Amino acid sequence: MANISDKMNEALNKQIGEELESAYIYLGMANWFEERTLVKLADWFDNQAKEEFAHAMKFKTHILERGGKVHYPMLREQKQDWSNIMEILEATLAHEQFITGKISELYELAQEIKEYSTLPLLLWFIEEQVEEEDNAMALIDRYKGYKNDFNFDHHVVREEAQE
Ligand SMILES: [Fe+2]
Ligand SMILES: [Fe+2]
Secondary structure (H helix, E strand, O other): OOOHHHHHHHHHHHHHHHHHHHHHHHHHHHHHHHHHHHHHHHHHHHHHHHHHHHHHHHHHHHHHHOOOOOOOOOOOOOOOOOOOOOHHHHHHHHHHHHHHHHHHHHHHHHHHHHOOOHHHHHHHHHHHHHHHHHHHHHHHHHOOOOOOOHHHHHHHHOOOOOO
């Protein structure tokens, strides 16, 4: 028997869609870099996509562990073209901030409907979002120091911030 409420189940399910769409966004960005042989950046964004997929799976596991039901929504096509690197980096930060907002809403909902068993998971995501936003901001800051995109690509070091 399900011990997760329908309301929480539905809200977390929606978040699975957000995480998968995040992966979709970053895959498009990775392609943009790959097309321009900015390979390290392509790698950075491919890894980011993998992390987002892992986030979706984390929500999935929680729902199933609590006897809920998972439904994968249809993914919308995402933007796949940008005019320059800065536009992508800023879009990345803005997207992470958007996701942080979504996680905060879930946290508020869990408190409101007394879904205390979901709070630790959401706290994990709150912490994760601090890191995600920080990574995006760090990339923007470092990019500002380079005049040449290839130099930037060559020197971008991915912080191993998995899960
Ligand atoms: Fe995520
Ligand atoms: Fe993220």
